Amino acid sequence: MKTENQKAWFFVLPVLLLVAFNALIPIMTVVNYSVQETFGNNVFFWQGLDWFEQILRSDRFQAALGRQFLFTFLILIIEVPLGIIIALSMPKKGFWVPVCLVLMALPMLIPWNVVGAMWNIFALPKVGMLGYFMNDVLGVNYDMTQDPLAAWITIIVMDVWHWTSLVVLLSYAGLVSIPDAYYQAAKIDGASPWKVFRYIQLPKMKTVLTIAILLRFMDSFNIYTEPFVLTGGGPGNSTTLLSIDLVKIALGQFDLGPAAAMSLIYFAITLLVSWLFYTLMTKDDAQ
């Protein structure tokens, strides 16, 4: 049991101040912009909820949101099962385990624009290994600066390359925490490998998988740097995800009002979906 102690607030005060400084002031700024119109010179006019309405109705926002959901959906549907499969096939102990983990974690530690630049070069026709392989070895016409499908495939493969290891590491942490007796009992009970997975491994991985799915959702939904460096949102607008569009509006066009309204909608969607995921995945425990 935890002790009731209001003085504990002093312990959290530094965290509170720092995060509040970083979160509350900018959010207030955004809220402020989102309900006003400006023509420069720091002159503002009350705009009410017009920006929100305009953003929600705009085809451009809806298209970006659609692309964002498609992207995140594909990421989750590929990375989560793939990560679990890789974690399942890893050895439980031995010399190779830390080696595997270090190598797998490596892509996650590369600055995000380097990841984008790396894949950009990697995919260049003629010069890059992937581009060369696709065009000159396989004979497929592959050029992501021209072909939206190629751009999408490259972005997805890049993200799988970049982040699947997170799912692997988390799932693996869940797997190694299962005592041997469970596997032995299952063997004696005559359980098939599928049943071992379904009734032992999956339930024991649930906590870490919830974390993995939440993190992968948030990070893929908020992704900016890697696809921006890789494709710049093109060809056309085909890979313009929400963050890329937002930065275009805010920093590119300096349309502060619409950008602020879009920011708030964006943030709200992230929170809402995260909350939905969380509630759905922890539902059984509450009973």
Next chain:
Amino acid sequence: MAKITLKNLRHAYAPNPTPEDYVLKEIDLSWQDGGAYALLGPSGCGKSTLLNIISGLLTPSDGRILFDDRDVTDLPPDQRNIAQVFQFPVIYDTMTVRDNLAFPLRNRNVNETKIAERVAEIAEMLDVTEMLDIRASHLSPDNKQKISMGRGLVRDDVNVVMFDEPLTVIDPHLKWKLRSKLKELHQRVRATMIYVTHDQTEALTFADQVVVMQAGEIVQIGSPVDLFERPQHTFVGHFIGSPGMNILPATVENGRAIFEGQPVTLEGAVKGDGGRTEIGIRPEFVSLADDGVEARVRKVSDVGRHAIVESMVGDTPVKAMVEEAHLEQGALVHLAFKPDQTRLYRDGWISTEATP
């Protein structure tokens, strides 16, 4: 149900073992169908290894395992028709109690009517009928452990049910209850049961026959009474009983045992010669008398119904268990050893002839 025979069993975890690598050294053993057996020994004596070899989780380095006359050494666990209950309860968290109990049967494609019948029967036996529809993860540890036993018992074709220190995580006041439940279950289902433990009380109350192991070897197989009264090895004498057997350095002259210069009468004739010679007698059979071995009282501790008198004969402490004792420290006493319970050991092993 089956008779279990272990032939020349040896096991080492290292791939190319030297003699010291063997955690099991030459085990020859046979267990009768329907018996209740315990494997007793201190931690690291190889009893869990032996259990895992019988269940098929481990393949022995040498030797064979027979169930009745069938060689099962190379069969995987699920084809041996055995059941095992582990140290801590292994249950399938996401399933209900009912599904947990049905799981081993479903995996063997038993038809659902038969499953329902067996599950109801076992649930009734274990007193868990009212919990059948609860998620197994919500049960208390002792009920969880009952469910893992139930999964073993639900199959009517099991050759043997094995328990690997099953009461480790159970609260002390529930241990007793679960232990009597186990005994009762054994009487009802008459399956061969093997119970591994380092706790002598658990072993002696559960089993008809106890196998005592030490450092990878079997030192004695016998009924609880045998182990208590006539330990074949000083280890058994010391390990079983509380306090353990007095082991007293002695010499043999002309077929008589001499302890600290005083003659001691043994249960029977002395066999063999040489080696480290010791007299073994349980404190229960040492009494205070008017004459006998002279000793000085060092400590008297009251343990409820008895008192334990620890006295020094020369430099050797001897414990005696007596009804009542009011003795000063340093008092001179005489100790009488009950002759038919006084044995001689050479290099640890018994070397007196039993009195017929």
Next chain:
Amino acid sequence: MRKRSLIPILYILFLMLPIYWLVSMSFKTTNEILAGFSLFPQTFTLDSYVAIFTDPTWYWGYINSIIYVTLNTVISIAVALPAAYAFSRYSFLGDKQLFFWLLTNRMAPAAVFALPFFQLYSSVGLFDTHIAVALAHCLFNIPLAVWILEGFMRGVPKELDETAYVDGYSFWRFFTTIFIPNIKAGVGVAAFFCFMFSWVEMLLAKTLTAVEAKPIAATMTRTASSAGYELGLLAAAGTLTIIPGAIVIYFVRNYIAKGFALGRV
């Protein structure tokens, strides 16, 4: 070798391929790169690395990154430790709400904060300083650090605290000499993740800097666009940004798998 170890091997191959490509390209001459595909450098050259280590705008980018990442890690851990202790040991008014609110900041899209951060840090005169980036990264690193540390601290029995008080330790002495050493694995894991996320984040780092505190990775993209395709240089700079991460991860290799598992959902 078992058949299923093929899966992790193939996966690691897939991960290493682009990295190998980058490293091998950093040792090639620009001519060789543009001439077409070659698996190994034909004319091995260190020119790109020499260029980076002799040009202050390059190597300062490197130093800048390390300065603000280190600052951020130190600040995040320093403030997260007492807070995580409070969350793991005490209940207080609004504790759950506060914890949840902290975590929501981990969910915030960085793009939302780019412009307001620029204005905020400009208005307090911190624009283009290391501390600005370090503070900005606290937005997502502090919640993460609190979360990880809280998980580790809950694993330490409360009796430890009580014994220390009975033995006459003051709170701070207990906290620094007994409690923190007890959760040093947790501190290591939390520091690793703070380092990682601060090192890889670029949108805020780029927005908040111009010259003085510009991170290496930002220097890199600017060069790529302004000076045309100096691919060898680009690859060398990219290779160099992988090294600190690789070093840090080597130190926490035995903890990394457990780190997240101990956090709570």
